[in-house]
Amino acid sequence: MLIEGARQVGKTTVIEEFLKSESNSFAASNLIEDAEVLKAVDSAANAGELLLRLSAFSKKPLVPNKTVLFINEIQQAKDAFALVKYLVKDGRYRFVFSGSLLGVKMQSI
Secondary structure, X not given: OEEEEOOOOOHHHHHHHHHHHHOOEEEEXXXXXXXXXXXXXXXXXXXXXXXXXXXXXXXXXXXXXXXXXXXXXXXXOOOHHHXXXXXXXXXXXXXXXXXXXXXXXXXXX
């Protein structure tokens, strides 16, 4: 799922409230608030490495077929979608992305 929209309209709040009510497990990352996560995402060489890096920064363990990964401010990452589409196809995790429309070049996954 990709949610995009103007800055400060409540995208993150809506997503987090939905995940709290509908998901047993979710891990959230904000690529603006945490420069180390952004650096890790941008330097991942392949999809497996991206998942490993997201797991390392997660405050909760990632559980296959249960954990939803929420990446906020996805527009900050260079090539995240190119790698995430392989993780989506793999099917062990579900993903939610949120980003502002400013300077966003999204590609379909």
